[in-house]
Amino acid sequence: MDASLILIPLVLFALIGFFGPVIAGVYLAVKLNGRR
Amino acid sequence: MNTTLHLLAEDYLRRLEQASWSLPSHDRAELLAEIRGHLQAGLTPESTDADVRNLLDELGTPEDIVAAAQASPDGAPVSGMPTAAPQVPASPWGAVEIVAVLALTLGTFVVPIIGPIVGIVLVWASTRWTHREKTVATILTVLPVIVLAVGAIGLVSVRSSGSDQPLPVEEHAPVVVTETGAP
Numbered sequence: 551m552d553a554s555l556i557l558i559p560l561v562l563f564a565l566i567g568f569f570g571p572v573i574a575g576v577y578l579a580v581k582l583n584g585r586r
Numbered sequence: 587m588n589t590t591l592h593l594l595a596e597d598y599l600r601r602l603e604q605a606s607w608s609l610p611s612h613d614r615a616e617l618l619a620e621i622r623g624h625l626q627a628g629l630t631p632e633s634t635d636a637d638v639r640n641l642l643d644e645l646g647t648p649e650d651i652v653a654a655a656q657a658s659p660d661g662a663p664v665s666g667m668p669t670a671a672p673q674v675p676a677s678p679w680g681a682v683e684i685v686a687v688l689a690l691t692l693g694t695f696v697v698p699i700i701g702p703i704v705g706i707v708l709v710w711a712s713t714r715w716t717h718r719e720k721t722v723a724t725i726l727t728v729l730p731v732i733v734l735a736v737g738a739i740g741l742v743s744v745r746s747s748g749s750d751q752p753l754p755v756e757e758h759a760p761v762v763v764t765e766t767g768a769p
Contacts, residue, residue, distance in 0.1 A: 556741050563734040568694055570730030571702035574723040575690030578709060581719050582678045 594638045595625045602648035609655060610716040617655050621645065682712045690727065702727050 599622060606614045628641045645651060686708035693701025706727055709720050 556745055559741060560738060563730075563737045567730040567734040568698070571690045571694040571705060571727045574702075574726035575687045575694075575705065577726065578683075578690070578715060578719060578723050579687050582683060582714060 594635065594642070595629065598642050598645075598648065599625070602651060605648040606652045606655070609652065612714045612716070613655065615713055617651070621651065678714055680712070680714060682708050683714055686712060690723070 599618065602621060603614075603618060606617060609617065624645070625641065629638060646654075686705050689701045689705030689708060693705055695701075697704075706724055709715060709723055715723075
């Protein structure tokens with residue numbers, strides 16, 4: 551099996567993994583700011 | 587009877603603490619601090635038991651205060667309770683909250699894996715987010731990691747099974763033995 555077929559989904563998964571905490575941080579910031 | 591007065595007030599605060607368990611942690615801490623401040627302002631060392639009881643009666647029962655706090659939007663002061671001083675709207679951002687959000691957003695890229703872990707620990711250490719908000723943030727952080735892990739394991743297993751796949755063999759093919767030739 552071609553290595554790129556493995557790498558492309560893995561990179562996509564890694565991007566999702568990176569953006570999860572970022573989304574969580576933005577969510578918490580919005581919630582806290584909305585409490586002013 | 588200074589000790590008795592304080593005991594009555596402390597007992598009241600203890601009952602309020604127990605009754606307010608359902609409030610968000612931030613609102614609960616704010617409410618308890620507000621009531622404690624009100625009691626401290628309204629009582630003196632010379633206050634009698636009757637004075638304390640009158641003050642506590644003015645406040646209402648702990649259950650009434652919790653109900654009023656739940657009914658009032660964004661933790662407004664409890665009705666009927668005089669405010670000691672005009673409240674200056676304090677920023678909801680504390681040091682813990684700032685570091686937690688930075689660890690989750692920037693920390694994810696600067697210090698992968700460790701940054702989000704530190705961020706989530708600080709989020710749970712903070713009292714300014716509700717339990718629900720903390721849970722949502724934790725799921726948002728952890729779920730992609732689980733998806734990533736499951737996806738990686740799945741891809742590796744697909745890859746290994748695809749490359750090492752043996753030729754198909756009919757394992758349970760019936761073996762037919764025929765005897766030919768006459769005895």
